[in-house]
Amino acid sequence: MYTQQNHRTKLESIFEEVRADHYPDLPSRLEAIFICDSLSDLQNFHRTAERTLDICYEVKLIDTDAPILKTDWDLAGLYETDTTDVLHKKAHQYWQAKNIKRPEILTLSPVQIVKRLS
Secondary structure: OOOHHHHHHHHHHHHHHHHHHHOOOOOOOOOOEEEOOOHHHHHHHHHHHOOOOOOOEEEEEOOOOOOEEEEEHHHHOOOOOOOHHHHHHHHHHHHHOOOOOOEEEEEOOOEEEEEEOO
């Protein structure tokens, strides 16, 4: 039986496995804070991902030496038809962070809240 939560768990497991095996110096999605580079990126994410209940903040990185990755959040999207092979391919593309169309930033740095945006 297919459920969105089961598929999300599978995707995160595969993404973490690929990261640990091939890109171990990059921040784990399971440990990272997800941020946007600009207000327009944040607004695009909210609109496209239908995350209307999220509270948004302007933040400042505390540890600028912490691992960071700017990548394409669209690659972590879920489709019922995605096979395990497709998820592995998407994971490699995600961690390689090339041709970014919908940017998200993962960081292991703590953040300081500057102000609430919404």
